[in-house]
Amino acid sequence: MADTNLAGGCQCGDVRYALAGEPMFAAICHCTMYRKAHAAPAVAWAMYQQTQVVFPNKSPKQFESSKDAQRGFCARCGTQISFTASFLPGLIDISIGSLDEPGAITPSLHYRHSKHLSWAEFADDLPRHAELPPFGESEG
Numbered sequence: 300m301a302d303t304n305l306a307g308g309c310q311c312g313d314v315r316y317a318l319a320g321e322p323m324f325a326a327i328c329h330c331t332m333y334r335k336a337h338a339a340p341a342v343a344w345a346m347y348q349q350t351q352v353v354f355p356n357k358s359p360k361q362f363e364s365s366k367d368a369q370r371g372f373c374a375r376c377g378t379q380i381s382f383t384a385s386f387l388p389g390l391i392d393i394s395i396g397s398l399d400e401p402g403a404i405t406p407s408l409h410y411r412h413s414k415h416l417s418w419a420e421f422a423d424d425l426p427r428h429a430e431l432p433p434f435g436e437s438e439g
């Protein structure tokens with residue numbers, strides 16, 4: 300699915316991270332929260348165990364985007380880096396766009412596709428789930 304030992308960071312370089320091993324899962328989300336946070340039509344992310352992710356310098360600043368969720372970003376340049384939530388204990392989503400080699404991780408599906416923008420259709424054959432993928436299918 301992906302190379303191991305990838306790295307990435309924000310635009311200005313203050314926040315860097317290293318990823319150990321493969322992600323558990325990668326997907327493209329079309330929900331309105333991701334769209335607003337990233338100011339992008341849709342957002343690709345990869346899920347890791349928090350123990351797989353190291354921030355050697357500055358950690359992302361956290362914004363509580365909802366009662367249970369935090370979005371991590373660079374306090375200096377604003378790049379969106381991470382997503383963590385109380386309902387995903389021990390897990391962290393990393394924005395694929397912040398990787399040094401974003402092509403190294405391929406999403407396996409789209410979700411919240413009911414919210415997708417009509418002019419932002421991806422030219423792929425990946426499954427498109429109107430809301431969340433069925434449990435179990437998301438692991439791939």
Ligand SMILES: [Zn+2]
Nearest residue numbers: 309311373376
């Ligand atoms: Zn930065």
